[in-house]
Amino acid sequence: MSSSEYPDYVPRNVAVWTKSNVEHTGPRARDAWAQDEITWGVFSIPESQFGVLDDVAGRDVVELGCGTAYFAAWLAKRGARPVGVDPTPAQLATAREMQAEFGLEFPLVEAAAENVPLPDASFDLALSEYGASIWADPYRWIPEAARLLRPGGRLVFMRNSTLVILCQPLEPPALEQLVRPQRGLHRLEWSDTHEVEFHLGHGDWIDVLRENGFEIERLVELYAPDDAETHSFYNYVTADWARKWPPEEIWVARKA
Amino acid sequence: VSYVERNRRVWTEKNVREAETAARLWLRKPHWGIWNIPEAELHALPDVAGKDVIDLGCGTGYWSAWLARMGARPVAVDVADARLETVRSLQKEYRLDFPLICANAEEVPLPDGSFDVAFSEYGASIWCDPYKWIPEAARLLRSGGELVFLRNSTLAMLCFPEHDAPALTELQRDYFGLHRVEYPLIDEGVEFHLGYGDWIRLLRGNGFEVLDLIEIRAPEDAEGVKYNMVDADWARRWPSEEIWKARKRPDDGG
Numbered sequence: 001m002s003s004s005e006y007p008d009y010v011p012r013n014v015a016v017w018t019k020s021n022v023e024h025t026g027p028r029a030r031d032a033w034a035q036d037e038i039t040w041g042v043f044s045i046p047e048s049q050f051g052v053l054d055d056v057a058g059r060d061v062v063e064l065g066c067g068t069a070y071f072a073a074w075l076a077k078r079g080a081r082p083v084g085v086d087p088t089p090a091q092l093a094t095a096r097e098m099q100a101e102f103g104l105e106f107p108l109v110e111a112a113a114e115n116v117p118l119p120d121a122s123f124d125l126a127l128s129e130y131g132a133s134i135w136a137d138p139y140r141w142i143p144e145a146a147r148l149l150r151p152g153g154r155l156v157f158m159r160n161s162t163l164v165i166l167c168q169p170l171e172p173p174a175l176e177q178l179v180r181p182q183r184g185l186h187r188l189e190w191s192d193t194h195e196v197e198f199h200l201g202h203g204d205w206i207d208v209l210r211e212n213g214f215e216i217e218r219l220v221e222l223y224a225p226d227d228a229e230t231h232s233f234y235n236y237v238t239a240d241w242a243r244k245w246p247p248e249e250i251w252v253a254r255k256a
Numbered sequence: 257v258s259y260v261e262r263n264r265r266v267w268t269e270k271n272v273r274e275a276e277t278a279a280r281l282w283l284r285k286p287h288w289g290i291w292n293i294p295e296a297e298l299h300a301l302p303d304v305a306g307k308d309v310i311d312l313g314c315g316t317g318y319w320s321a322w323l324a325r326m327g328a329r330p331v332a333v334d335v336a337d338a339r340l341e342t343v344r345s346l347q348k349e350y351r352l353d354f355p356l357i358c359a360n361a362e363e364v365p366l367p368d369g370s371f372d373v374a375f376s377e378y379g380a381s382i383w384c385d386p387y388k389w390i391p392e393a394a395r396l397l398r399s400g401g402e403l404v405f406l407r408n409s410t411l412a413m414l415c416f417p418e419h420d421a422p423a424l425t426e427l428q429r430d431y432f433g434l435h436r437v438e439y440p441l442i443d444e445g446v447e448f449h450l451g452y453g454d455w456i457r458l459l460r461g462n463g464f465e466v467l468d469l470i471e472i473r474a475p476e477d478a479e480g481v482k483y484n485m486v487d488a489d490w491a492r493r494w495p496s497e498e499i500w501k502a503r504k505r506p507d508d509g510g
Contacts, residue, residue, distance in 0.1 A: 163411070163414075163431070166411075166494070167427070177425050177426045178415070178425045178426075178427075178493075178494060179425075181492075181493035181494065182411070182471075182493065182494045182495060183473060183492060183493050183494070201471055201495070202469055202471070203468075203469040203495070203498065204471075206466060206468060206469045207468070210467070210468070215465060215466075216466045217460065218453070218456060218457065218460070219452055219453040219456045219457075221431070221452070221453040223432055243432070244430040244431065244432060245414075245427065245431040245432070246431060246432075246451075246453075249453065
């Protein structure tokens with residue numbers, strides 16, 4: 001599949017991420033790369049609190065929707081062999097600059113996570129943190145992650161919680177009310193940015209994972225710590241909301 | 257007074273009016289939850305013919321009766337003896353015999369590894385502490401046995417008000433810390449509910465593999481409010497109930 005044959009939402013999301021690269025992710029990339037600790041989500045919860053990643057040293061890792069590849073960089077610092085995959089050239093250009101600056105080289109592949117030009121069974125870990133996990137269609141990217149993983153390999157991805165999506169009006173932040181039906185939840189278009197996201201309920205996630213040969217190992221629901229403040233850029237949820245309900249969740253599944 | 261005793265009292269009292277509906281329920285085909293979704297549509301159960309099934313919190317025993325008609329060998333457990341009295345009289349009326357045990361589903365006086373299926377529909381699944389009854393279900397199951405239970409969805413739990421009224425769209429309760437839930441304005445019953453991550457952790461921690469989570473949607477033609485709990489319109493937009501399916505992993509013994 002060449003870039004002209006991608007599903008309709010891929011070029012739309014690439015446009016959004018090209019703009020975001022100028023406004024936020026590009027300028028923020030240096031700090032993110034310099035960070036030593038692995039953290040999750042908008043409230044930067046340390047990985048050490050959950051231990052979802054185990055030991056990544058010597059592991060082949062594919063990051064699906066890597067953006068500026070800070071997460072891949074964190075894993076490379078711990079001895080992993082990451083490959084970053086992203087469909088947005090501007091984000092990968094930033095990632096390349098950071099690689100040169102930090103002296104951390106690993107392959108970057110310009111592709112959508114629905115169709116990755118890499119061989120079957122070539123990774124121990126498929127990872128996505130606000131990447132394919134919300135901007136790619138799970139009915140396309142989960143089978144692709146299954147294909148890329150070796151038997152026994154792990155899939156770890158972070159997404160918004162289904163609850164925060166149900167409570168999300170057209171304008172942020174999330175309300176303390178259900179404003180969107182779960183019925184039919186799948187493709188979601190935000191009228192302000194025209195980006196296309198994909199979200200499923202818990203039952204549908206379990207179905208798509210099991211249908212693709214994954215065993216469900218964990219679902220870690222993230223909260224805002226007591227001292228957290230609302231994120232200045234990713235303001236879809238307030239810290240107060242996120243202390244009561246999970247805004248984000250990490251799924252961990254193992255390929256049988 | 258323990259939550260076990262409080263729930264026993266609530267169900268002994270409720271039994272008076274539910275005994276009448278139980279007789280009709282026994283005659284019906286197997287169906288799930290407040291929206292009466294036929295098992296023939298959901299396929300939530302494994303093949304139960306010839307299988308030993310334990311019904312944890314059987315109430316008036318209608319599911320055990322249905323399981324018996326499906327060819328299973330059910331054993332029905334309930335903490336309220338009044339409920340089991342109702343079951344006994346229906347067993348006579350319909351000439352359908354299966355063992356009844358008056359016990360808390362958190363401590364069932366039966367040997368390890370004696371069942372192929374552990375089942376609960378609005379029984380232990382919401383009235384017992386999952387940190388006690390899930391290990392007990394794991395103990396009772398044979399290796400490879402399946403656990404199937406229906407409960408209110410966690411989403412519905414977040415939306416139930418404190419007074420006796422159907423689920424709202426406004427969130428009424430925090431997700432964080434969800435476990436023991438009481439409704440002091442309604443009755444002295446004590447329910448137990450967990451979030452999705454905690455359910456998965458608990459099931460896996462007790463040697464279960466998660467097979468399925470069926471989120472139930474009210475049918476198109478459903479109308480009005482059921483059990484003063486959920487309006488059909490709400491339950492068409494969001495799942496009001498869910499069925500978990502899990503299998504006891506063979507490599508965990510049993």
